[in-house]
Amino acid sequence: MKYFSNKKILITGAASGLGKELALLLASYSAKLVLIDINQEQLEHVKLTCEKNATEVQTFVVNLLDEAPLLEIRDNINLPDIIFANAGVGGVNPGFSFDNEIDSKIMGINYHGLVKTISPFIDGFVKRKSGQICGVSSLASMRGLPGASSYSASKAAVNNYLESIRMDLRAHNIFITTVLPGFIKTPMTDHDAFDMPLIQTANSSAEKILKAVSKRKRIYAFPKIMYWGTLLNRFMPSFIYDFLMTRISGQSKDLKPRIF
Numbered sequence: 001m002k003y004f005s006n007k008k009i010l011i012t013g014a015a016s017g018l019g020k021e022l023a024l025l026l027a028s029y030s031a032k033l034v035l036i037d038i039n040q041e042q043l044e045h046v047k048l049t050c051e052k053n054a055t056e057v058q059t060f061v062v063n064l065l066d067e068a069p070l071l072e073i074r075d076n077i078n079l080p081d082i083i084f085a086n087a088g089v090g091g092v093n094p095g096f097s098f099d100n101e102i103d104s105k106i107m108g109i110n111y112h113g114l115v116k117t118i119s120p121f122i123d124g125f126v127k128r129k130s131g132q133i134c135g136v137s138s139l140a141s142m143r144g145l146p147g148a149s150s151y152s153a154s155k156a157a158v159n160n161y162l163e164s165i166r167m168d169l170r171a172h173n174i175f176i177t178t179v180l181p182g183f184i185k186t187p188m189t190d191h192d193a194f195d196m197p198l199i200q201t202a203n204s205s206a207e208k209i210l211k212a213v214s215k216r217k218r219i220y221a222f223p224k225i226m227y228w229g230t231l232l233n234r235f236m237p238s239f240i241y242d243f244l245m246t247r248i249s250g251q252s253k254d255l256k257p258r259i260f
């Protein structure tokens with residue numbers, strides 16, 4: 001895809017799953033990559049694979065719960081053209097056994113981690129009068145899902161944050177894309193805590209996301225049939241929603257809080 005050729009692109013969560021597939025595809029499109037993840041060994045492996053194609057690959061091992069390393073990265077790289085704020089964790093945290101620590105971690109990585117990734121670069125984008133940001137949310141953000149209080153809330157926060165800054169930054173020639181995927185086959189979904197209909201490969205998901213970003217779409221949700229279902233859910237009366245979702249989620253009654 002010519003759109004990404006020679007562009008400097010920063011990706012968080014680049015060592016695994018969707019982030020890794022984005023990195024591999026972008027490398028094949030001759031992008032210059034800045035790859036960030038907490039997992040040093042896997043990040044190194046992705047770097048070596050990307051270097052076969054990419055003109056330039058920089059890697060940084062960072063825990064997105066900490067802000068300081070992200071500020072340091074900003075001061076040590078040239079301003080990126082595009083940021084993929086992709087890193088995140090999945091998890092269950094049911095109301096009947098809610099765990100505050102797990103909640104803080106999911107919110108800390110999925111929401112605050114995304115904000116900490118993006119915000120250091122906004123000043124530079126505004127001064128340069130160009131920039132593009134893609135934030136990875138989830139269809140799980142559209143309404144609270146049974147057992148997924150912290151995850152759904154973290155992604156709903158992501159949607160609203162991205163929507164707000166999208167309007168603030170448009171006049172500065174900065175484009176924001178919020179991506180809402182359904183289930184993707186990655187290490188995050190390698191569990192049996194709940195059913196995962198219409199699960200897609202990480203590679204095809206990354207391809208779709210890159211196409212949407214190249215078209216500067218504001219919102220990109222997929223697969224379409226699942227998106228239409230979640231839109232229908234969104235406007236469904238709560239008593240019907242509760243009745244249906246508790247029956248089709250396929251969760252056991254003794255679900256324990258945990259992070260994936």
Ligand SMILES: NC(=O)c1ccc[n+]([C@@H]2O[C@H](COP(=O)([O-])OP(=O)(O)OC[C@H]3O[C@@H](n4cnc5c(N)ncnc54)[C@H](OP(=O)(O)O)[C@@H]3O)[C@@H](O)[C@H]2O)c1
Nearest residue numbers: 013016017018038039063064086087088138183184186188
């Ligand atoms: N998979 C799905 O079905 C699905 C659906 C909708 C949305 N999403 C979203 O897609 C994004 C990518 O998910 P994925 O499925 O590709 O997951 P993944 O395979 O687990 O990849 C996520 C990557 O982020 C890293 N990471 C986790 N916590 C971090 C932290 N504190 N600092 C830096 N890096 C950290 C992980 O490292 P470790 O593995 O070492 O923890 C991992 O390398 C997430 O935002 C997720 O919420 C996924």
